[in-house]
Amino acid sequence: MKEETNSRSKWSKGGRPIKNDPAKNCVMVRFSDQEYAKFLSMYEESGVYAKSIFVKARVFNESFRVIKTDEGTLKYVAKLTQLHAQFRAVGVNYNQVVKQLKSNFSEQKALALLYKLEKITLELVTTQQKIIALCEEFKQRFF
Structure with a gap:
């Protein structure tokens, strides 16, 4: 019997390409109402399209830009x-x-x-x- 990855890549004819390092670990955070309101205001100011990307950037100390439109x-x-x-x-x-x-x-x-x-x-x-x-x-x- 062949390995699953070899048979999977050999016989797969379509779909999304398989990632080398998929993000499969989940961390859950709970906020109070005040904390969540502050989090949402920071998230909206950042202009990032997804909350998870915003949280990852804050956890790993990546800088972010605030984009304001007039x-x-x-x-x-x-x-x-x-x-x-x-x-x-x-x-x-x-x-x-x-x-x-x-x-x-x-x-x-x-x-x-x-x-x-x-x-x-x-x-x-x-x-x-x-x-x-x-x-x-x-x-x-x-x-």
């Missing part, structure tokens, strides 16, 4: 990301418009339309500079 900052970053996507779309459209002007209009008409496009582009650059200034102000204020 709702205003999250909204700001989301809006900034949307704005960046819109700028990229404008850039793509800009290239398409210039190609169409070159191929479909006379040189004089294309130059007149390009002049209008240039004015609008300068307004867009001014807006972008304001956005960069606001980002720098935000960075100075919060970081």
Whole structure:
């Protein structure tokens, strides 16, 4: 009769891979209501996804980081990301418009339309500079 591990690895065709050192020992801890409330607040501040991992880290003196999220900052970053996507779309459209002007209009008409496009582009650059200034102000204020 062959060993169980050899036959198991030989005939197993699927499932989770077998761990070399599985965590099979369990330790139970009881807290009072006050201790448990403190434990939960520390656990939530840590940002760790599982209580058992949090407890292991505390027992073995591993450091942990507290991650705090600011709702205003999250909204700001989301809006900034949307704005960046819109700028990229404008850039793509800009290239398409210039190609169409070159191929479909006379040189004089294309130059007149390009002049209008240039004015609008300068307004867009001014807006972008304001956005960069606001980002720098935000960075100075919060970081």
